[in-house]
Amino acid sequence: SSLSYFFQPLFPYHSIAHRGASAYAPENTMASFQKAVALGFDFIELDIRMSKDQELIVIHDADVKRTTNGEGFVRDLTVDELKQLDAGSWFHPNYSSEKIPLLSEVLDTFGGKINLLIEMKFPENETNMTEKLAHTLYEYFEQGLDPSTVKVQSFHIFEIKKFHQLCPEVSAGILLSKPLDMFHLASYRSFASFLAVHYRLLSKSLVNQALFFDYEIYTWTIQDQPLFTVMQKLGVHGIISNQEKKKTSKFTVD
Numbered sequence: 001s002s003l004s005y006f007f008q009p010l011f012p013y014h015s016i017a018h019r020g021a022s023a024y025a026p027e028n029t030m031a032s033f034q035k036a037v038a039l040g041f042d043f044i045e046l047d048i049r050m051s052k053d054q055e056l057i058v059i060h061d062a063d064v065k066r067t068t069n070g071e072g073f074v075r076d077l078t079v080d081e082l083k084q085l086d087a088g089s090w091f092h093p094n095y096s097s098e099k100i101p102l103l104s105e106v107l108d109t110f111g112g113k114i115n116l117l118i119e120m121k122f123p124e125n126e127t128n129m130t131e132k133l134a135h136t137l138y139e140y141f142e143q144g145l146d147p148s149t150v151k152v153q154s155f156h157i158f159e160i161k162k163f164h165q166l167c168p169e170v171s172a173g174i175l176l177s178k179p180l181d182m183f184h185l186a187s188y189r190s191f192a193s194f195l196a197v198h199y200r201l202l203s204k205s206l207v208n209q210a211l212f213f214d215y216e217i218y219t220w221t222i223q224d225q226p227l228f229t230v231m232q233k234l235g236v237h238g239i240i241s242n243q244e245k246k247k248t249s250k251f252t253v254d
Protein backbone atom coordinates (compact mmCIF):
# COMPACT_ATOMS: atom_id res chain seq x y z
CA SER A 1 0.00 0.00 0.00
CA SER A 2 1.06 3.64 -0.29
CA LEU A 3 1.23 3.74 3.51
CA SER A 4 3.69 0.85 3.73
CA TYR A 5 5.75 2.51 1.00
CA PHE A 6 5.93 5.64 3.16
CA PHE A 7 7.20 3.61 6.12
CA GLN A 8 9.72 1.66 4.09
CA PRO A 9 13.13 1.80 5.79
CA LEU A 10 15.82 3.68 3.90
CA PHE A 11 17.97 0.56 4.21
CA PRO A 12 17.68 -2.66 6.22
CA TYR A 13 18.00 -2.56 9.98
CA HIS A 14 16.82 -4.73 12.87
CA SER A 15 13.58 -3.64 14.49
CA ILE A 16 13.88 -4.39 18.20
CA ALA A 17 10.83 -4.41 20.47
CA HIS A 18 11.86 -2.64 23.69
CA ARG A 19 10.76 -4.82 26.66
CA GLY A 20 8.57 -6.49 24.04
CA ALA A 21 6.06 -4.41 22.10
CA SER A 22 5.58 -2.45 25.28
CA ALA A 23 3.44 0.31 23.81
CA TYR A 24 0.63 -2.24 23.33
CA ALA A 25 1.04 -4.75 26.17
CA PRO A 26 2.68 -4.72 29.62
CA GLU A 27 6.47 -4.58 29.28
CA ASN A 28 8.57 -7.71 29.74
CA THR A 29 5.58 -10.09 29.74
CA MET A 30 4.72 -12.99 27.47
CA ALA A 31 1.92 -10.77 26.07
CA SER A 32 4.35 -8.03 25.03
CA PHE A 33 6.68 -10.61 23.45
CA GLN A 34 3.78 -12.27 21.60
CA LYS A 35 2.72 -8.85 20.34
CA ALA A 36 6.26 -8.19 19.06
CA VAL A 37 6.13 -11.44 17.09
CA ALA A 38 2.69 -10.54 15.72
CA LEU A 39 3.91 -7.09 14.65
CA GLY A 40 6.87 -8.61 12.81
CA PHE A 41 9.69 -7.21 14.93
CA ASP A 42 13.07 -8.86 14.29
CA PHE A 43 14.04 -8.95 17.99
CA ILE A 44 12.57 -8.70 21.44
CA GLU A 45 14.63 -6.82 23.99
CA LEU A 46 14.15 -8.02 27.58
CA ASP A 47 15.69 -7.24 30.96
CA ILE A 48 16.85 -9.89 33.39
CA ARG A 49 17.47 -9.89 37.13
CA MET A 50 17.93 -12.61 39.74
CA SER A 51 15.37 -13.81 42.27
CA LYS A 52 16.22 -14.61 45.89
CA ASP A 53 16.49 -18.27 44.90
CA GLN A 54 18.92 -17.43 42.09
CA GLU A 55 16.66 -17.82 39.07
CA LEU A 56 16.86 -15.49 36.06
CA ILE A 57 13.71 -13.36 36.04
CA VAL A 58 12.44 -11.08 33.27
CA ILE A 59 11.76 -7.65 34.78
CA HIS A 60 13.18 -4.16 34.30
CA ASP A 61 13.10 -2.51 37.72
CA ALA A 62 14.89 -3.66 40.87
CA ASP A 63 11.55 -3.26 42.68
CA VAL A 64 8.35 -5.04 41.59
CA LYS A 65 6.16 -2.06 42.55
CA ARG A 66 5.84 -0.25 39.20
CA THR A 67 4.97 -3.26 37.04
CA THR A 68 3.09 -5.57 39.43
CA ASN A 69 0.55 -5.48 42.26
CA GLY A 70 3.25 -6.46 44.76
CA GLU A 71 6.09 -4.76 46.53
CA GLY A 72 9.68 -5.44 47.43
CA PHE A 73 12.90 -6.06 45.57
CA VAL A 74 13.12 -8.86 43.03
CA ARG A 75 16.30 -10.10 44.72
CA ASP A 76 14.42 -10.50 48.05
CA LEU A 77 11.58 -12.55 46.54
CA THR A 78 11.55 -16.21 45.50
CA VAL A 79 10.20 -17.44 42.18
CA ASP A 80 7.10 -18.74 44.01
CA GLU A 81 6.49 -15.29 45.50
CA LEU A 82 7.16 -13.49 42.21
CA LYS A 83 4.83 -15.84 40.34
CA GLN A 84 1.91 -14.87 42.58
CA LEU A 85 2.07 -11.29 41.32
CA ASP A 86 -0.14 -9.77 38.64
CA ALA A 87 2.24 -8.21 36.09
CA GLY A 88 -0.41 -6.88 33.71
CA SER A 89 -3.21 -4.98 35.46
CA TRP A 90 -1.07 -1.87 36.01
CA PHE A 91 -1.06 -1.56 32.20
CA HIS A 92 -4.65 -2.60 31.44
CA PRO A 93 -7.22 -4.87 33.21
CA ASN A 94 -7.23 -7.16 30.13
CA TYR A 95 -3.72 -8.27 31.09
CA SER A 96 -4.45 -9.29 34.69
CA SER A 97 -3.37 -12.89 34.04
CA GLU A 98 0.17 -11.90 33.00
CA LYS A 99 2.91 -13.11 35.33
CA ILE A 100 6.57 -12.10 35.58
CA PRO A 101 8.27 -14.52 33.16
CA LEU A 102 11.34 -16.59 33.92
CA LEU A 103 14.06 -16.33 31.29
CA SER A 104 13.62 -20.07 30.69
CA GLU A 105 9.94 -19.53 29.83
CA VAL A 106 10.87 -16.87 27.28
CA LEU A 107 13.50 -19.17 25.78
CA ASP A 108 11.02 -22.09 25.69
CA THR A 109 8.33 -20.07 23.94
CA PHE A 110 10.24 -17.58 21.80
CA GLY A 111 13.71 -19.08 21.30
CA GLY A 112 14.21 -19.57 17.57
CA LYS A 113 10.89 -17.83 16.76
CA ILE A 114 12.22 -14.31 17.18
CA ASN A 115 15.71 -13.08 17.96
CA LEU A 116 16.38 -12.19 21.60
CA LEU A 117 18.35 -9.22 22.91
CA ILE A 118 18.85 -9.97 26.61
CA GLU A 119 19.93 -7.14 28.90
CA MET A 120 21.61 -8.11 32.16
CA LYS A 121 20.50 -5.58 34.79
CA PHE A 122 23.16 -4.93 37.44
CA PRO A 123 24.92 -8.28 37.00
CA GLU A 124 27.80 -6.97 39.13
CA ASN A 125 25.47 -6.81 42.16
CA GLU A 126 24.44 -10.45 41.90
CA THR A 127 26.33 -13.62 42.57
CA ASN A 128 27.12 -15.37 39.33
CA MET A 129 24.37 -13.82 37.22
CA THR A 130 26.58 -13.68 34.15
CA GLU A 131 27.69 -17.29 34.68
CA LYS A 132 24.09 -18.37 35.18
CA LEU A 133 23.03 -16.68 31.94
CA ALA A 134 25.85 -18.32 29.97
CA HIS A 135 25.03 -21.71 31.54
CA THR A 136 21.30 -21.35 30.77
CA LEU A 137 21.96 -20.36 27.17
CA TYR A 138 24.26 -23.37 26.66
CA GLU A 139 21.47 -25.68 27.82
CA TYR A 140 19.26 -24.26 25.06
CA PHE A 141 22.04 -24.38 22.46
CA GLU A 142 22.52 -28.08 23.29
CA GLN A 143 18.82 -28.58 22.59
CA GLY A 144 19.23 -26.93 19.18
CA LEU A 145 18.71 -23.20 19.71
CA ASP A 146 20.92 -21.32 17.25
CA PRO A 147 23.35 -19.02 19.16
CA SER A 148 23.14 -16.48 16.36
CA THR A 149 19.51 -15.79 17.39
CA VAL A 150 20.59 -14.43 20.79
CA LYS A 151 22.45 -11.24 21.75
CA VAL A 152 23.39 -10.10 25.24
CA GLN A 153 23.91 -6.52 26.36
CA SER A 154 24.63 -4.62 29.56
CA PHE A 155 25.75 -1.23 30.81
CA HIS A 156 28.31 -3.17 32.86
CA ILE A 157 31.32 -3.56 30.65
CA PHE A 158 33.26 -5.95 32.86
CA GLU A 159 30.29 -8.37 32.91
CA ILE A 160 30.03 -8.22 29.12
CA LYS A 161 33.71 -9.06 28.92
CA LYS A 162 33.13 -11.97 31.31
CA PHE A 163 30.05 -13.09 29.36
CA HIS A 164 32.03 -13.08 26.12
CA GLN A 165 34.73 -15.24 27.71
CA LEU A 166 32.10 -17.72 28.94
CA CYS A 167 29.95 -17.71 25.81
CA PRO A 168 31.88 -16.47 22.76
CA GLU A 169 29.25 -17.90 20.36
CA VAL A 170 26.80 -15.18 21.41
CA SER A 171 27.23 -11.63 20.21
CA ALA A 172 27.67 -9.38 23.24
CA GLY A 173 27.31 -5.61 23.34
CA ILE A 174 27.75 -2.56 25.50
CA LEU A 175 24.96 -0.15 26.36
CA LEU A 176 26.27 3.40 26.12
CA SER A 177 24.75 6.50 27.63
CA LYS A 178 28.03 8.40 27.92
CA PRO A 179 30.68 9.11 25.28
CA LEU A 180 33.52 6.66 24.83
CA ASP A 181 37.01 7.64 23.64
CA MET A 182 38.74 5.94 20.71
CA PHE A 183 41.11 4.01 22.98
CA HIS A 184 38.24 2.34 24.86
CA LEU A 185 36.23 1.83 21.69
CA ALA A 186 39.19 -0.04 20.26
CA SER A 187 39.92 -2.13 23.35
CA TYR A 188 36.30 -3.15 24.05
CA ARG A 189 35.99 -4.52 20.53
CA SER A 190 37.91 -7.65 21.65
CA PHE A 191 34.78 -8.79 23.54
CA ALA A 192 31.90 -6.61 22.34
CA SER A 193 30.52 -6.80 18.82
CA PHE A 194 27.86 -4.12 19.10
CA LEU A 195 27.16 -0.84 20.85
CA ALA A 196 23.64 0.04 21.93
CA VAL A 197 23.75 3.82 22.11
CA HIS A 198 21.27 6.24 23.64
CA TYR A 199 19.89 8.25 20.71
CA ARG A 200 21.01 11.58 22.20
CA LEU A 201 24.59 10.37 22.10
CA LEU A 202 24.44 9.20 18.53
CA SER A 203 26.17 11.29 15.89
CA LYS A 204 27.68 10.72 12.47
CA SER A 205 31.15 10.81 14.02
CA LEU A 206 30.28 8.16 16.66
CA VAL A 207 28.75 6.00 13.91
CA ASN A 208 31.90 6.40 11.82
CA GLN A 209 34.15 5.56 14.76
CA ALA A 210 32.06 2.49 15.63
CA LEU A 211 32.04 1.34 12.00
CA PHE A 212 35.81 1.85 11.82
CA PHE A 213 36.17 -0.76 14.60
CA ASP A 214 33.51 -2.94 12.98
CA TYR A 215 30.88 -2.66 15.72
CA GLU A 216 27.20 -2.97 14.94
CA ILE A 217 25.28 0.04 16.25
CA TYR A 218 21.86 -0.08 17.88
CA THR A 219 20.01 2.85 19.35
CA TRP A 220 17.31 3.29 22.00
CA THR A 221 14.56 4.25 22.69
CA ILE A 222 13.07 5.59 19.47
CA GLN A 223 9.34 6.34 19.60
CA ASP A 224 8.50 8.61 16.71
CA GLN A 225 8.76 8.58 12.96
CA PRO A 226 11.03 11.63 12.48
CA LEU A 227 13.60 10.18 14.85
CA PHE A 228 13.36 6.76 13.18
CA THR A 229 14.28 8.48 9.94
CA VAL A 230 17.17 10.40 11.51
CA MET A 231 18.57 7.20 13.01
CA GLN A 232 18.22 5.28 9.76
CA LYS A 233 20.04 8.04 7.91
CA LEU A 234 22.85 7.89 10.47
CA GLY A 235 23.25 4.25 9.49
CA VAL A 236 22.40 2.26 12.61
CA HIS A 237 21.93 -1.51 12.42
CA GLY A 238 19.12 -1.71 14.92
CA ILE A 239 16.40 0.50 16.36
CA ILE A 240 15.04 -0.32 19.82
CA SER A 241 11.47 0.93 20.20
CA ASN A 242 8.30 0.29 22.19
CA GLN A 243 6.33 0.49 18.98
CA GLU A 244 6.90 -0.03 15.32
CA LYS A 245 7.49 3.16 13.32
CA LYS A 246 4.63 5.22 14.65
CA LYS A 247 3.40 8.10 12.56
CA THR A 248 3.61 11.21 14.68
CA SER A 249 5.13 14.61 14.25
CA LYS A 250 5.83 14.98 17.95
CA PHE A 251 9.06 13.91 19.64
CA THR A 252 8.02 11.66 22.52
CA VAL A 253 11.23 9.78 23.19
CA ASP A 254 12.38 8.69 26.63
Ligand code: G3P
Pocket (backbone or CB within 6 Å): 018, 045, 047, 060, 119, 175, 196, 220, 240
Ligand atom coordinates in the same frame (compact mmCIF):
# COMPACT_ATOMS: atom_id res chain seq x y z
O1 G3P B 1 17.94 -1.67 25.11
C1 G3P B 1 18.26 -0.43 25.61
C2 G3P B 1 17.41 -0.03 26.76
O2 G3P B 1 16.57 -1.08 27.11
C3 G3P B 1 18.21 0.42 27.95
O3 G3P B 1 17.41 1.08 28.87
O4 G3P B 1 16.19 1.27 30.97
O5 G3P B 1 15.01 0.52 28.95
O6 G3P B 1 16.60 -1.00 30.05
P1 G3P B 1 16.26 0.43 29.74
Ligand code: CA
Pocket (backbone or CB within 6 Å): 045, 046, 047, 119
Ligand atom coordinates in the same frame (compact mmCIF):
# COMPACT_ATOMS: atom_id res chain seq x y z
CA1 CA C 1 16.53 -2.83 28.64
